[in-house]
Structure formats: C-alpha cells, structure tokens
Amino acid sequence: MGWCLKVPLAEGEDCRSSLREKGLLDMSRAIQREEDHLLVPVAGPVRMDGAELVERELPALERKETDYRRLVELPEGLERLLPSSYDVIGDVAILKLERDLVPFASDVAEALMAASPRLRSVALDRGVRGETRVRDLEVVKGDEDLSSVHTEYGVSMEVDPSLAYFNPRLARERRRVASLVREGELIADLFAGVGPFPLVICRHSHPQKVYAMDINRDAVEMMERNIARNRMEGRIVALHGDARSLLPRLPALDRAIMNLPQSAEEFLDIALEKVRRGGTIHLYRIMERDELTAFQDRVLDEAASLGHDVAVESVHELKSYSPRMSVYCFDIIR
Ligand SMILES: C[S@@+](CC[C@H](N)C(=O)[O-])C[C@H]1O[C@@H](n2cnc3c(N)ncnc32)[C@H](O)[C@@H]1O
Missing domain, CATH: 3.30.300.110 (Met-10+ protein-like domains)
Structure with a gap:
C-alpha cells in the first residue's frame, strides 16, 4: 500500500505534472485508473486542492537505467x-x-x-x-x-564509418554554415566526405549549386546515394578526386568549405584563386587556443603574399579534440 492522489480523469495530467515539478510524484509506481478517476502515486501524505489522498496498491514501474x-x-x-x-x-x-x-x-x-x-x-x-x-x-x-542511416537537421544520410569519415558532432556547425548561405550562391566543399555540409545547406538554404569533392571513392559513392536519397540531384554535384586538381576547373565561387582540420591551410592558395571578392572561406583547423593569433597572422600573410586582401571575420570553437586542443572554424572573407 502507498499514498496516492485520487483526481478526476480530466485533471490527471495537470496533477501529475504539478507533482513532478515539485518532486512529489512517486516515479516507482504506475498511475492507474479507478472508474472516472486517476490514482496518481505520491511520495508521502501530500495534499492538493481538488484531490483526495488515499492509500492503494499500485503496480511497480520498471525503471530503465540510461547511464x-x-x-x-x-x-x-x-x-x-x-x-x-x-x-x-x-x-x-x-x-x-x-x-x-x-x-x-x-x-x-x-x-x-x-x-x-x-x-x-x-x-x-x-x-x-x-x-x-x-x-x-x-x-x-x-x-x-x-553502415547505417544517420539523420541531421532534416537530412538523412547513409554513413559507413568504416569506409568514410563522418563526424556527428559537427551537426550544429553545418547548420550554422547553411544559415549563412544566400540565395543563388555557388559553393564548393573541398573535403565533403559523405556530403553532410552540402546536404544540410541545400535542405535549409537555396544555393545555385554545391560542388562536393572527396578523394575517397567510397565516400563519394555514399554521397551520390545521399544526394538521391534527399532528392537533391542537380543541386549537389559529387566529384571524386583531389581538390587540388578539381577546384581550379570550377567556375568562380561565393563560398568554399575546407573541413580538413589537420592541413586545410595547404589548400588556401587554390581557394583564394577561386572565391570571388566578398566571398567566404570556412577553414577548419585543430590547434591550441594560444596558437589562434599566430595562425590568423599566417593566413593573412600568406594571402597577402599571393596578392589577396582578406579578413578573418570570426573564429568559432567547435569541439574539443584533446585536453588542450580544439577544432576551430575561421570564417575568412576574401
Ligand atoms: C575531416 S573529413 C571531412 C568530411 C566531411 N566534411 C564531414 O563533415 O563529415 C576530410 C575529408 O577530406 C578528404 N580528403 C583528404 N584529402 C583530400 C584531397 N586532397 N582532396 C579531396 N578530398 C580530400 C578525406 O577523404 C575526408 O573524407
């Protein structure tokens, strides 16, 4: 036997949520119906307006451990x-x-x-x-x-992590980039993997086209299936090969995504050649916080030496990589 509040059926949900908020709901026993009333188990002899305090035998609830x-x-x-x-x-x-x-x-x-x-x-x-x-x-x-199907911000993707790189922790970053894309942009994702950036961008914005390349054939094959799965044929063009040889063949771009956080800056020269004035480069890099300023200076110096005037518009810390290092995104405006 344990304490319960007996309330009219229509008031059952209000009673349950109010008890829960106050920490008075006994979650180890199930709520039960008794004719036109509900019996809501409580942790002790609790009083509530419109409810009768009674004692009843209620079935125990099996609590599943989630940790x-x-x-x-x-x-x-x-x-x-x-x-x-x-x-x-x-x-x-x-x-x-x-x-x-x-x-x-x-x-x-x-x-x-x-x-x-x-x-x-x-x-x-x-x-x-x-x-x-x-x-x-x-x-x-x-x-x-x-191989399984992963969903992210309205996009469903086939991913086999034993064949292609995919990081579920970048979901919010992909959504952030998608929110910056203006109607009609031409975009390239230099290191697209199974296509999460292009897919989330096309789901939430209206670029003219996204060219998505990767050197891993398995990743590109998955990306092609993901384009079809999300009915984005023609909006995303999957390309297999080295960004260094593929990018120069593309038309001038409004935006380039460079998610190769160990060495993306090695491709900055070709991205700067391709992105038009006023366009954006999202460059991802792993580093320690106290390396940020020196890295930004290096980017600006390299751009200047190639004859490009650029500005680092913002820097975002995305996720920790090790106790001292994080992945950062540098939004660079050409
Ligand atoms: C860190 S993963 C990023 C994948 C994807 N952007 C994502 O968010 O899941 C980097 C990708 O770059 C590809 N890659 C490495 N070097 C490349 C190159 N030179 N040209 C094109 N792709 C390259 C790898 O195969 C890998 O799929």
Missing part, C-alpha cells in the same frame, strides 16, 4: 576511466577507450547496448588513418556491418 556506466562491472579503479560521451552514427556507437579499459571493451559495449536499446553495433575507435581520415574500427558487440 551505461552504472551497468558495467569493472575491476576496482577502472570505472573512473569510462568515457562520459561517445559518438552515435545512425544506430552505431563509436567508443574511444583508455588503454586499461580495452580488455573490457565487450563488457562496456554490452552495457551501452543495454542502456540504449536502439543501438545495433558498438565499435571501438582506434583512431583515424591517412589521407581519407577513415577510422580504424573494431566491432566489439553487435552487427559487423557498420
């Missing part, structure tokens, strides 16, 4: 190494573990899947590799096939 860290059993001292966050791409979780936790990866993965039943696979991230930035992934639980 995977509470579901995993590890040798003493290792719990504190469990990551508080991880990436989810579609129904695939990608997890980075400290070295001491790696032998327990499948226990951690099992806990993750128990806490998030929509997950189909959990893969261990052993870092990105080479020019294509593809992750070295080891499936530790679930389906070996890591």
Whole structure:
C-alpha cells in the first residue's frame, strides 16, 4: 500500500505534472485508473486542492537505467576511466577507450547496448588513418556491418564509418554554415566526405549549386546515394578526386568549405584563386587556443603574399579534440 492522489480523469495530467515539478510524484509506481478517476502515486501524505489522498496498491514501474556506466562491472579503479560521451552514427556507437579499459571493451559495449536499446553495433575507435581520415574500427558487440542511416537537421544520410569519415558532432556547425548561405550562391566543399555540409545547406538554404569533392571513392559513392536519397540531384554535384586538381576547373565561387582540420591551410592558395571578392572561406583547423593569433597572422600573410586582401571575420570553437586542443572554424572573407 502507498499514498496516492485520487483526481478526476480530466485533471490527471495537470496533477501529475504539478507533482513532478515539485518532486512529489512517486516515479516507482504506475498511475492507474479507478472508474472516472486517476490514482496518481505520491511520495508521502501530500495534499492538493481538488484531490483526495488515499492509500492503494499500485503496480511497480520498471525503471530503465540510461547511464551505461552504472551497468558495467569493472575491476576496482577502472570505472573512473569510462568515457562520459561517445559518438552515435545512425544506430552505431563509436567508443574511444583508455588503454586499461580495452580488455573490457565487450563488457562496456554490452552495457551501452543495454542502456540504449536502439543501438545495433558498438565499435571501438582506434583512431583515424591517412589521407581519407577513415577510422580504424573494431566491432566489439553487435552487427559487423557498420553502415547505417544517420539523420541531421532534416537530412538523412547513409554513413559507413568504416569506409568514410563522418563526424556527428559537427551537426550544429553545418547548420550554422547553411544559415549563412544566400540565395543563388555557388559553393564548393573541398573535403565533403559523405556530403553532410552540402546536404544540410541545400535542405535549409537555396544555393545555385554545391560542388562536393572527396578523394575517397567510397565516400563519394555514399554521397551520390545521399544526394538521391534527399532528392537533391542537380543541386549537389559529387566529384571524386583531389581538390587540388578539381577546384581550379570550377567556375568562380561565393563560398568554399575546407573541413580538413589537420592541413586545410595547404589548400588556401587554390581557394583564394577561386572565391570571388566578398566571398567566404570556412577553414577548419585543430590547434591550441594560444596558437589562434599566430595562425590568423599566417593566413593573412600568406594571402597577402599571393596578392589577396582578406579578413578573418570570426573564429568559432567547435569541439574539443584533446585536453588542450580544439577544432576551430575561421570564417575568412576574401
Ligand atoms: C575531416 S573529413 C571531412 C568530411 C566531411 N566534411 C564531414 O563533415 O563529415 C576530410 C575529408 O577530406 C578528404 N580528403 C583528404 N584529402 C583530400 C584531397 N586532397 N582532396 C579531396 N578530398 C580530400 C578525406 O577523404 C575526408 O573524407
């Protein structure tokens, strides 16, 4: 037996939310109907206008744990190494573990899947590799096939993170860039991967065309399917190859997106040649905060040495990369 408030059916929702706000709702028992009233379980002998305080046997509610860290059993001292966050791409979780936790990866993965039943696979991230930035992934639980459908700001994308780079944590940045695009712009994404920037831009703005290139053939094939999936044929042109040889063949641009955060500035010369006066270059770079000013000075000097007058309009910190480093976006106006 426990305490409940008996309220007319029509007042049940107001009563429940008011109790919840005050921390008086007993969430361990279920609300039940009794003829034309509802029995709302409360944590003690609570009084409320229009409600009768009664004692009833109500069914217990099963509470599901959503924090995977509470579901995993590890040798003493290792719990504190469990990551508080991880990436989810579609129904695939990608997890980075400290070295001491790696032998327990499948226990951690099992806990993750128990806490998030929509997950189909959990893969261990052993870092990105080479020019294509593809992750070295080891499936530790679930389906070996890591291809899934990821949605972001109204766009649905096929992504296989074992074949192409994709970062779900840049979703807000892609939406920010899309919000800057004016009607009729010609845009190039030099390092487009499976196409998230072009797709989000075309979903939320009206550029004339987005040229989207990548050196990774698998990424370009996924991008082509993503263009079709989102019915954006003709608005996004997927190109396979090296931006250094593809970009010079394009018409003059209003905007260039350079999301290659280890070395994008190496392509600044070709972007400056292609973006028209007044156009914007979004240049992404990983660095420490105290390197920002020197980097900006280098960009301005390099542009000047190539005969271009540019200004860094704004700098945005997007996400941390390591304890000291973050990914920044420099919005450069030509
Ligand atoms: C950091 S990823 C960015 C992917 C995408 N913009 C996103 O947000 O998911 C960088 C991409 O650049 C591609 N890449 C690297 N060097 C390239 C080059 N020289 N020309 C074209 N693409 C290149 C890689 O294959 C990779 O897909």
